[in-house]
Amino acid sequence: MLLDDEVIRLVGISDRALAILGETDRIIDTRLHAHLPGKGPVSVQAYVVYHNAVRGPPCKGGIRMSSDVTLQETIQLAEIMTYKTALMDLPFGGGKASIVAGSELPPQEKATLVREFAHKIRNELISGAYVLAPDMGTSPREMAVIFGETHMRECVTGKPVGIGGLPGRREATGYGVAVVVEQAAKELLNSELSGLTVGVQGFGNVGSWACTFLSERGAKVVAVTDASGGAVSRDGIDIEELKKHVAKHGGVEGYGKHLSNEELFKLDVDILIPAAIGRVITRDNAGDIKARLVVEGANAPTAKEADEILSRRNIPLVPDILANAGGVVASYDEWMMAKSGSRTNKEETYSTVRTVLLEAFKETLDYSSAHEISQRKSALALAAERLIGTMEDRGWV
Ligand code: NAD
Numbered sequence: 320m321l322l323d324d325e326v327i328r329l330v331g332i333s334d335r336a337l338a339i340l341g342e343t344d345r346i347i348d349t350r351l352h353a354h355l356p357g358k359g360p361v362s363v364q365a366y367v368v369y370h371n372a373v374r375g376p377p378c379k380g381g382i383r384m385s386s387d388v389t390l391q392e393t394i395q396l397a398e399i400m401t402y403k404t405a406l407m408d409l410p411f412g413g414g415k416a417s418i419v420a421g422s423e424l425p426p427q428e429k430a431t432l433v434r435e436f437a438h439k440i441r442n443e444l445i446s447g448a449y450v451l452a453p454d455m456g457t458s459p460r461e462m463a464v465i466f467g468e469t470h471m472r473e474c475v476t477g478k479p480v481g482i483g484g485l486p487g488r489r490e491a492t493g494y495g496v497a498v499v500v501e502q503a504a505k506e507l508l509n510s511e512l513s514g515l516t517v518g519v520q521g522f523g524n525v526g527s528w529a530c531t532f533l534s535e536r537g538a539k540v541v542a543v544t545d546a547s548g549g550a551v552s553r554d555g556i557d558i559e560e561l562k563k564h565v566a567k568h569g570g571v572e573g574y575g576k577h578l579s580n581e582e583l584f585k586l587d588v589d590i591l592i593p594a595a596i597g598r599v600i601t602r603d604n605a606g607d608i609k610a611r612l613v614v615e616g617a618n619a620p621t622a623k624e625a626d627e628i629l630s631r632r633n634i635p636l637v638p639d640i641l642a643n644a645g646g647v648v649a650s651y652d653e654w655m656m657a658k659s660g661s662r663t664n665k666e667e668t669y670s671t672v673r674t675v676l677l678e679a680f681k682e683t684l685d686y687s688s689a690h691e692i693s694q695r696k697s698a699l700a701l702a703a704e705r706l707i708g709t710m711e712d713r714g715w716v
Contacts, residue, residue, distance in 0.1 A: 321398055326700045329690060336707050336716045343394055344369040351435040355428045364419040365436050366390050367449060370397035373709045375412030377447050379404060379647060381454025382416040384429065393417045399618050403640040405702035406679055409651050414449055422456030433461045437468035444474040452477040452650050453524065459489060472657035476650035485653035487668030493528020495645020495672050496616045499637055500590060501536055502680050507635045508612055513537030518588040520544050520580060521595030522571050525616045525643060529594055530558045541588060544580045545595065548572030584608055593620035600625045608634060615639040630693050638695040640702065641679055645672040
């Protein structure tokens with residue numbers, strides 16, 4: 320459970336509300352059977368989890384494709400979505416889906432599995448119970464496959480623009496991370512972003528766009544790592560050149576001087592942004608972190624014990640439910656657009672993400688100052704207050 324005793328006491332959460340927040344609303348546990356050209360017949364595990372639907376339906380959350388994703392992780396990610404959507408004040412419940420298959424599968428094989436998955440959960444999608452989006456290992460291409468199965472634009476967000484995707488949605492999470500980093504530098508480090516050094520883990524959707532927008536705002540991205548390895552340059556990495564390198568070679572490794580993922584977390588940088596997988600900041604490396612600020616681009620990159628170590632070391636951390644919420648904020652606009660048929664442009668998407676995130680950042684900061692708690696506890700407490708308010712409105716508690 321994300322809430323700890325301090326937050327529960329502070330918000331005054333009743334036993335009944337706590338029991339509801341502590342359980343999972345629904346789990347779909349299914350097998351996908353398909354014939355993959357490169358592999359022959361395969362059977363692959365897939366899950367859909369609705370953690371809490373008080374602010375829905377729909378439950379909202381991305382679909383992860385990874386060979387090591389588990390049901391437990393999918394539940395944790397759905398729980399994160401419950402608090403993230405509440406903190407952003409969106410009328411969505413928290414959900415998540417996963418397909419236990421390698422994210423490195425060729426696009427046609429991914430499409431086959433995703434199509435089978437969409438068949439399996441067809442009723443969830445067309446009834447409006449669940450709205451999908453990309454997560455680790457999936458992209459607008461797979462969202463297009465899902466749209467191809469349902470022919471309903473509101474079933475899935477993060478689609479390519481040509482089939483009703485929102486201009487700016489693709490980069491919205493990374494854009495939001497950059498907005499939050501800039502504000503956190505101002506408020507928590509008392510510094511302009513320009514000239515601050517940044518280290519980023521992950522150069523996929525979230526990490527690469529965060530790097531682009533941070534560089535544009537004058538930050539110096541000095542280190543980037545991913546599943547292939549990493550690169551470091553004290554003069555700053557040219558992000559557009561790195562993107563070309565990754566497009567050609569499939570990963571960051573080989574671009575300039577090598578840096579391992581372990582070394583990244585010990586690097587002397589101002590700002591550290593984990594934007595890849597979960598549980599990378601642990602009790603083993605939290606004591607070695609030299610960054611002055613940690614901003615969670617990924618979901619759940621910091622283990623609980625590591626969180627406490629960072630707190631004790633007075634290293635501020637902006638939590639996932641705030642820092643990477645740009646994607647779901649933009650997804651709400653895409654979902655609305657699918658229903659209304661209206662259109663918008665990239666600048667409007669950026670502006671919405673910026674406005675919503677800065678408002679949530681201010682609320683979180685004010686609450687944390689008022690109650691002398693960390694940004695994570697503050698964000699969770701604010702979200703929990705909203706969730707409980709809605710539970711009362713609906714007569715759940
Ligand atoms: P992605 O698949 O586009 O990229 C993942 C990146 O992580 C790649 O660069 C990959 O090489 C790297 N990676 C994978 N395994 C690694 C490992 N063991 N060590 C180091 N790096 C590794 O995924 P994404 O969409 O950018 O998602 C990244 C994180 O952000 C996830 O935690 C996801 O849940 C979260 N997130 C994504 C979105 C979104 O809109 N895509 C929104 C909110 C949160």
